[in-house]
Amino acid sequence: MMKIKILHLYPDLLNLYGDKGNIECMRSRLERRGIEAQVVSYTCEDTGFDLSDVDIVFIGGGSDREQKIVCGRLLEHKNAIKDYAENGGVIVAVCGGYQLLGKYYRLEDETIEGLGILDIYTEQGKKRLIGNIVLEADFTDEKIVGFENHGGRTYIGDHKPLGRVLYGFGNDEKSGAEGVVYKNVVATYLHGPLLPKNPALCDHILTAAVKRADPDFTELAPLDDELEKKANEYIVNRFVK
Amino acid sequence: MRKLLAVWLGKILTVIGKLAGKKSSSSPGHYALKICPDLVGCIEKYVSKGIIVTCGTNGKTTTNNLMASALEAKGYKVLCNRLGANMLSGVATAVLQEMNIFGRFKADYACLEVDEAYTPIVFEHIKPDVMVITNLFRDQLDRYGEIDITSDIIKRAVAKAPNAKLVLNGDDPLCVQFGRCEGVTAYYYGISEQVLPQLDDTKEGRFCPVCGAEQHYNFYHYSQLGDFRCPDCGFARPPIDFEVKNVSLGTPMKFSINGKDMSVNYKGFYNIYNLTAVYAALNVLGETADDFAGLLAAYKPQIGRMEEYAFNKPVILSLSKNPAGFNQAIATVNTDKRQKDVIIAINDKANDGRDVSWLWDVDFDKIADENLNTLTTTGIRVYDISLRFKYAGINVDKITHDMTDAVKTCLATDSEVVYVLVNYTALYPTEAVLKKLGGRT
Numbered sequence: 001m002m003k004i005k006i007l008h009l010y011p012d013l014l015n016l017y018g019d020k021g022n023i024e025c026m027r028s029r030l031e032r033r034g035i036e037a038q039v040v041s042y043t044c045e046d047t048g049f050d051l052s053d054v055d056i057v058f059i060g061g062g063s064d065r066e067q068k069i070v071c072g073r074l075l076e077h078k079n080a081i082k083d084y085a086e087n088g089g090v091i092v093a094v095c096g097g098y099q100l101l102g103k104y105y106r107l108e109d110e111t112i113e114g115l116g117i118l119d120i121y122t123e124q125g126k127k128r129l130i131g132n133i134v135l136e137a138d139f140t141d142e143k144i145v146g147f148e149n150h151g152g153r154t155y156i157g158d159h160k161p162l163g164r165v166l167y168g169f170g171n172d173e174k175s176g177a178e179g180v181v182y183k184n185v186v187a188t189y190l191h192g193p194l195l196p197k198n199p200a201l202c203d204h205i206l207t208a209a210v211k212r213a214d215p216d217f218t219e220l221a222p223l224d225d226e227l228e229k230k231a232n233e234y235i236v237n238r239f240v241k
Numbered sequence: 242m243r244k245l246l247a248v249w250l251g252k253i254l255t256v257i258g259k260l261a262g263k264k265s266s267s268s269p270g271h272y273a274l275k276i277c278p279d280l281v282g283c284i285e286k287y288v289s290k291g292i293i294v295t296c297g298t299n300g301k302t303t304t305n306n307l308m309a310s311a312l313e314a315k316g317y318k319v320l321c322n323r324l325g326a327n328m329l330s331g332v333a334t335a336v337l338q339e340m341n342i343f344g345r346f347k348a349d350y351a352c353l354e355v356d357e358a359y360t361p362i363v364f365e366h367i368k369p370d371v372m373v374i375t376n377l378f379r380d381q382l383d384r385y386g387e388i389d390i391t392s393d394i395i396k397r398a399v400a401k402a403p404n405a406k407l408v409l410n411g412d413d414p415l416c417v418q419f420g421r422c423e424g425v426t427a428y429y430y431g432i433s434e435q436v437l438p439q440l441d442d443t444k445e446g447r448f449c450p451v452c453g454a455e456q457h458y459n460f461y462h463y464s465q466l467g468d469f470r471c472p473d474c475g476f477a478r479p480p481i482d483f484e485v486k487n488v489s490l491g492t493p494m495k496f497s498i499n500g501k502d503m504s505v506n507y508k509g510f511y512n513i514y515n516l517t518a519v520y521a522a523l524n525v526l527g528e529t530a531d532d533f534a535g536l537l538a539a540y541k542p543q544i545g546r547m548e549e550y551a552f553n554k555p556v557i558l559s560l561s562k563n564p565a566g567f568n569q570a571i572a573t574v575n576t577d578k579r580q581k582d583v584i585i586a587i588n589d590k591a592n593d594g595r596d597v598s599w600l601w602d603v604d605f606d607k608i609a610d611e612n613l614n615t616l617t618t619t620g621i622r623v624y625d626i627s628l629r630f631k632y633a634g635i636n637v638d639k640i641t642h643d644m645t646d647a648v649k650t651c652l653a654t655d656s657e658v659v660y661v662l663v664n665y666t667a668l669y670p671t672e673a674v675l676k677k678l679g680g681r682t
Contacts, residue, residue, distance in 0.1 A: 017599070024601075024633075063388065066448065147597075192596075230624045231627075234622075
């Protein structure tokens with residue numbers, strides 16, 4: 001049986017906004033297709049850092065304070081994470097995790113250095129950007145829905161965004177872009193949590209991971225997503241149509 | 242003169258509100274404040290013995306109202322914002338309702354529940370004598386941003402009321418940090434023994450608020466409440482001034498405070514904290530609480546605090562507003578060993594928190610124990626809560642947009658009891674449904 005290993009980075013620190021729902025969603029959608037999902041946490045107490053057998057890395061969001069602690073620790077593994085991403089490793093990064101993948105996050109009184117995996121940077125804005133958000137993406141007809149809550153404005157330069165904002169603020173409030181997709185890295189501000197209500201996005205990510213593990217793999221079997229679609233469409237209909 | 246105009250306007254609005262069948266808990270105050278911005282300030286003038294402000298994420302309405310009841314039972318006249326409207330406008334409305342047409346009132350004490358975010362604003366107008374902080378949990382994140390932001394807001398408030406004696410939950414590191422603010426006098430209450438199974442639930446505040454290291458626990462109660470110590474900087478649970486021991490969670494619930502036995506008709510472990518906070522505050526005020534149980538007897542719980550409605554079987558309505566509250570409600574449901582139907586209603590209006598991500602931080606899966614008969618989901622975000630169960634591998638028997646339909650269905654099953662767990666804005670509509678269907682409280 002095929003096995004996909006999901007590494008959850010610092011769930012002890014970055015665990016705001018129900019991000020564990022993303023892990024549960026990936027696990028469930030793999031297992032229901034007969035693919036074994038192994039979820040491993042990497043916490044503050046772990047030592048060593050090895051991504052060689054990892055198929056998906058997940059980084060969630062935390063408070064500014066917790067994010068700073070994580071950042072200091074993650075910088076030690078900067079090269080390992082960068083190599084992994086450059087070699088097509090799948091990374092899902094949400095909110096604080098998204099900001100960490102950039103070059104830096106400039107706060108009022110200090111600048112937090114990021115991993116520099118994405119050529120992006122974030123600056124603290126005056127007002128927090130809070131509310132429901134709806135995106136359209138080019139890899140699926142299904143809209144991507146979620147909830148954003150960030151003080152930072154992220155500038156993504158020449159990177160390709162995850163989607164275009166149909167409702168909400170997005171990366172920097174102005175550009176109409178949200179998130180970044182780079183190789184198999186998906187980074188976004190969307191909570192909700194992100195994946196349960198966006199089954200197409202979840203499967204897009206899982207497909208990338210499974211294909212990397214098995215180049216002969218073609219596509220994931222369909223699942224009964226009636227409830228997922230209802231939850232998704234409820235948000236789309238309420239805010240966009 | 243402005244004050245009089247404000248008072249009259251407020252009184253008229255209250256009457257209009259009543260005629261329209263509304264519970265005018267904050268709008269009269271809102272408009273009156275536009276005419277007389279310092280309306281709340283006159284509490285200082287007309288309250289003779291003391292002002293007690295209660296804030297914190299969970300339990301503040303219960304704690305505040307219990308405090309007012311206990312003081313009233315001692316024969317005092319008490320100003321209290323009982324309906325739980327806890328922003329400046331809610332406090333102003335309570336003042337208006339107490340005032341006569343000359344804009345005066347007389348009270349011995351003011352018991353005021355104040356929303357954490359509004360404490361610095363309220364403290365511009367009044368300086369409390371005692372400030373109770375019950376706990377800090379993750380709550381309504383889209384409004385506050387993060388728990389650290391709430392802590393900073395409360396610190397600003399504490400700085401504005403330098404003479405207030407703080408009554409703090411000594412089991413909550415996030416509360417204890419306020420006792421370290423400059424120049425404050427703090428008293429601590431806490432539960433000094435392990436009572437509940439040591440579950441690994443979401444401990445959002447388990448990092449030391451002083452240095453950021455992960456704290457160690459000798460035991461904990463729920464969330465981050467317990468006997469904590471930071472291994473790095475030594476920040477730890479302080480000596481407890483009002484100490485709970487000998488806890489027995491039956492009916493009635495029994496425990497002792499500083500060796501005095503209590504026996505109370507309240508459900509839910511968390512109510513021990515609410516009761517002890519009141520006991521502590523009374524003592525700090527210099528009021529004796531010798532007949533504490535007697536003082537509490539007069540108290541009628543606000544709606545939705547494990548409130549029982551009588552039908553062919555009992556229907557118990559419980560309000561929870563955040564993950565810590567829901568986990569506690571679920572734990573209380575689990576202590577009931579009768580066959581039960583459970584209805585969960587989740588809304589996402591401003592007062593609920595528009596972000597429903599928190600549903601995934603609640604151990605909802607624990608609701609499915611051997612005594613669960615049926616599970617029903619409803620509310621504005623019915624699909625989100627249903628998905629939460631789907632990914633926990635728990636079957637939802639009924640997904641409906643209609644609370645009446647949900648309750649009727651459960652009344653028709655052969656279960657022995659129905660629990661309805663709701664978040665904030667689902668509370669009053671649910672209460673209306675239960676009353677309309679003939680439930681007696």
